Amino acid sequence: MKKRILVLCGAGIGSSTAMFEIIDDFCKREHIQVSIDKAALLDFRGDQECEVINSYDIVVSITKVPAAVKVKVINGIDLITGFGAEEVLDEIKTCLQA
Amino acid sequence: MEVLVIEKECGSWKEAITCMADTLYKSGLVYREYGKACIDREEIFPTGFPGLVPVALPHANVCYVKKSGLCLLRFPKDIPFRRMDDPDQQVNCKMAFCAAMDSGNGHLELFKDLLTNFQDPDFLNQCLKLPVEELQIYLERRLFIHEEKIAVGT
16 A cells, blocks of 8 residues: 655645655656655644544654654755755655565 | 834844834834734744744734835844744744745745755855945845846846
8 A cells, every 4th residue: 555645844835846846756756656645744733633644654844743643754954955855755665665 | 025124132022023023113114013013923833934044934914014125133142943843942043033024935935945055055154244234225136136037037
């Protein structure tokens, strides 16, 4: 089954879209079958909503996630800072293959 | 979309946001409550961006905006902002880009454009070095290519 990634930013303006495109390009390049969604943490308040986040295999976030999030969270900030995007992508790849 | 560039020494990130919000307000681009909305948002979702040159990207909901604009405030002395990826840490920012966009899509396009440019050392260098008036022209040319492309495409 295809793994599912959730790309998460704080207020949902731009940065998750930028990360989404980078991860999507990478997965296509590497022929990794994956389904990617993006969202803003602003939309996930409370434990109930965190269940939605927990339904994903991996979360790539540039914002601090609530403690109720139990799935693997990768800090995606370096995808957009210009420092070490490859390392983040490698980490995503490793998690997807786990 | 209007671009405003200012340079001012500020004592804190709140003062910096207030300064940008006042500038946008005086130009008729935002409502008076815009500054407070930016500060409230920054408290919950900080925007300190630890890039090649650290910057902050404060903004508020579109409902506080009359007309799209962007205010760049360059700090003679670094101002610490909390990091967007870890609010427990701070990053000393050289400047802040305060975005006031009147649509969600406008916000998205501007942020994508800014984030792409933040990976370009030449862009960052120009932002840090150019005199204020020249920087305003530079930003107008540099940042709105995307807008023109959309216009041509439709």
